[in-house]
Amino acid sequence: MSRFLNPIYATLEEYVPGEQPQDQKYIKLNTNESPYPPSPKVLDALTRENIERLNLYPDLDGTQLRSMIAAKFGIEPDCIYLANGSDEVLSFAFMALMGEGSKAAFPDISYGFYPVYGDLYRVDYEKIPLRDDFTIDCAQYHGIGKSIVIANPNAPTGIAISPAEIEEILRSNPNNLVIIDEAYVDFGEGISCAGLVSKYDNLMVVQTFSKSRSLAGGRLGFALAHRDIIADLEKIRYSTNPYNLDRLTLHAGAAAFSDEAYFDDCTRRIINCRSYTTEKLREIGFEVCRSSANFVFARHPAISGEELYLRLKNMGILIRHLSGERIKDYNRITIGTKWQMDQLISAVGVILAGGTNNAQQ
Numbered sequence: 001m002s003r004f005l006n007p008i009y010a011t012l013e014e015y016v017p018g019e020q021p022q023d024q025k026y027i028k029l030n031t032n033e034s035p036y037p038p039s040p041k042v043l044d045a046l047t048r049e050n051i052e053r054l055n056l057y058p059d060l061d062g063t064q065l066r067s068m069i070a071a072k073f074g075i076e077p078d079c080i081y082l083a084n085g086s087d088e089v090l091s092f093a094f095m096a097l098m099g100e101g102s103k104a105a106f107p108d109i110s111y112g113f114y115p116v117y118g119d120l121y122r123v124d125y126e127k128i129p130l131r132d133d134f135t136i137d138c139a140q141y142h143g144i145g146k147s148i149v150i151a152n153p154n155a156p157t158g159i160a161i162s163p164a165e166i167e168e169i170l171r172s173n174p175n176n177l178v179i180i181d182e183a184y185v186d187f188g189e190g191i192s193c194a195g196l197v198s199k200y201d202n203l204m205v206v207q208t209f210s211k212s213r214s215l216a217g218g219r220l221g222f223a224l225a226h227r228d229i230i231a232d233l234e235k236i237r238y239s240t241n242p243y244n245l246d247r248l249t250l251h252a253g254a255a256a257f258s259d260e261a262y263f264d265d266c267t268r269r270i271i272n273c274r275s276y277t278t279e280k281l282r283e284i285g286f287e288v289c290r291s292s293a294n295f296v297f298a299r300h301p302a303i304s305g306e307e308l309y310l311r312l313k314n315m316g317i318l319i320r321h322l323s324g325e326r327i328k329d330y331n332r333i334t335i336g337t338k339w340q341m342d343q344l345i346s347a348v349g350v351i352l353a354g355g356t357n358n359a360q361q
């Protein structure tokens with residue numbers, strides 16, 4: 001810490017992302033990226049001509065991409081905010097729509113960034129415990145009178161709630177913002193709340209290109225909400241970093257969004273592979289949460305979460321171990337290709353059989 005840091009940030013505990021090793025070839029199942037490359041249309045969009053125009057600032061409005069997203073969800077372009085990853089939307093929402101001294105609520109086990117934003121912007125937040133089976137007890141949010149943030153499907157459990165349950169939360173808190181973080185919604189079935197945006201002016205739906213559209217490295221997310229909420233986010237953007245999306249990402253995003261067939265194919269493969277992986281893990285004794293996401297959350301009675309994570313890492317496979325009293329026995333495992341999942345399952349088999357603890361084979 002330098003002597004210049006404002007003391008209000010001295011005790012801030014920052015978010016810790018999953019490892020992103022750049023030096024070694026791991027089977028990487030730790031940060032919920034897609035195992036598939038972006039759509040071939042994305043490669044075609046990153047032309048020499050587009051690269052040559054990097055000397056010019058990008059389109060401030062992201063006009064093309066915004067109108068494509070608007071058309072898909074049947075809302076007006078001014079009800080869409082384009083972001084440098086959905087983390088940016090969440091950050092701005094905690095900053096401007098909540099902020100110092102405001103009250104908020106989210107589940108005790110959820111995306112680890114929510115409490116970090118809460119602390120950064122000095123929001124007075126409450127963490128509402130999941131039930132013992134890790135499902136969200138929606139009734140606890142009815143009429144709570146605080147801003148609400150729910151990841152649906154939830155992370156790191158993968159468990160989803162229905163739009164009907166979310167509607168009840170929206171209806172009973174008409175004067176509070178409800179943010180539904182749909183980072184993994186494309187791996188569930190019909191659970192998006194996007195269709196409710198034109199009905200509830202207190203709803204913000206957040207989605208990302210990072211998972212289902214294979215663009216984690218491009219940093220692109222978006223929010224759908226009433227135009228007045230979007231205008232508030234735009235105000236923050238124009239007060240921080242108006243050119244939040246670079247030229248190439250805007251082109252890549254539009255190309256990825258246009259390729260429905262590729263998107264359907266990739267998400268279907270992941271969903272099928274999730275069933276396969278869940279079944280295989282259960283066969284060897286794992287308890288696996290019912291996931292609607294591109295990962296599974298699982299524990300094994302014979303080995304601690306941390307030990308399994310370390311042993312697999314030693315064998316060249318990265319999964320995500322999260323600390324926290326209620327979840328320390330679990331690991332979050334991203335669904336990769338079938339080949340990657342077979343590697344994982346056989347490595348786990350070796351570990352459970354008391355086999356090698358040796359380095360990379």
Ligand SMILES: *Cc1c(COP(=O)(O)O)cnc(C)c1O
Nearest residue numbers: 085086087111151183208210221
């Ligand atoms: C991955 C993730 C995000 C962040 O996604 P980016 O668009 O890459 O910033 C947001 N929310 C949840 C729940 C996530 O898992």
